[in-house]
Amino acid sequence: MQLDGVLFFPVTPFDADGALAEDVLAEHVARGVAAGAGGVFVACGTGEFHALEPSEVERAVAVAVEATAGRVPVFAGVGGPLPTAKRIAGAVAGAGADGLLLLPPYLVTNPAKGLVRYVTEVAAASDLALIVYQRNNAVFTPETAVEVASLPTVVGFKDGLGDLDQLHRIVLAVRSSVEKPFQFFNGLPTAELTVPAYRGIGVDLYSSAVFCFAPEISLGFYHAVHNGDDALVNRYLLEFYKPLVELRDKVPGYAVSLVKAAVRATGLDVGGVRAPLLDPTPEHVAELEKIVAAGRSLSA
Numbered sequence: 305m306q307l308d309g310v311l312f313f314p315v316t317p318f319d320a321d322g323a324l325a326e327d328v329l330a331e332h333v334a335r336g337v338a339a340g341a342g343g344v345f346v347a348c349g350t351g352e353f354h355a356l357e358p359s360e361v362e363r364a365v366a367v368a369v370e371a372t373a374g375r376v377p378v379f380a381g382v383g384g385p386l387p388t389a390k391r392i393a394g395a396v397a398g399a400g401a402d403g404l405l406l407l408p409p410y411l412v413t414n415p416a417k418g419l420v421r422y423v424t425e426v427a428a429a430s431d432l433a434l435i436v437y438q439r440n441n442a443v444f445t446p447e448t449a450v451e452v453a454s455l456p457t458v459v460g461f462k463d464g465l466g467d468l469d470q471l472h473r474i475v476l477a478v479r480s481s482v483e484k485p486f487q488f489f490n491g492l493p494t495a496e497l498t499v500p501a502y503r504g505i506g507v508d509l510y511s512s513a514v515f516c517f518a519p520e521i522s523l524g525f526y527h528a529v530h531n532g533d534d535a536l537v538n539r540y541l542l543e544f545y546k547p548l549v550e551l552r553d554k555v556p557g558y559a560v561s562l563v564k565a566a567v568r569a570t571g572l573d574v575g576g577v578r579a580p581l582l583d584p585t586p587e588h589v590a591e592l593e594k595i596v597a598a599g600r601s602l603s604a
Contacts, residue, residue: 309342313350318575333371339519348381355578369400383407390429403433408442416448439464446477462489493559517566524603544599557581
């Protein structure tokens, strides 16, 4: 399974009682697919996987699969404690997911060889294509990256660390040792800011949280990159993405809650974030609106 284009990571909407708002999620996903998403990654980082129970992940995936209607692949977030990850992997297969994005195991600092064991056991719980996510406490060496990339169902490696030297060694090791189609992804928060750097080591795919609330900005940047319009790329970075990242960095968790606030500003009532995250302050929402307006003027 080869992915292409802008990858859409929808937020997970909650209703006034804090429950999963399935109808709102269906509309959110349908809008994203209609706007031109290359794939839908539901209940992942932007979708507050950390705050969902397994049954909610399964329902969110079922809703996304129905809303997508086979037009693009649907990947589901899995992760956390090993039994939970295996349980979710099996459940989302039954809900119609095309693949899995494996987030880090819960909390522990672990050896790289232990990560190989973790990935191997989760992969064995499902026949679905699996993308491994390196971030936080899930840090691979080139040797262990080759081990997991060699597993039959593992089709990709997503990086959320931002250590380009380490990632380049992994890319070189995997591409010289693994004889099957395999893709690498830039998975840093607000990944567009580092797209030029990642492309320099041969990693072209990236996740776009901005696509959730402003697909025209996300696609405008994507096309500028792929058309080699460096002047426009730099304008997007300086006038939109850099201010967005600076705002994001003011409060831990804003990588998710700012995105959700921006989706609400489009008129889609996705609710707030679950604890321990916090919704943005009114002052930060006002700042966000100015940043988004600047981005939309560029995409126009």
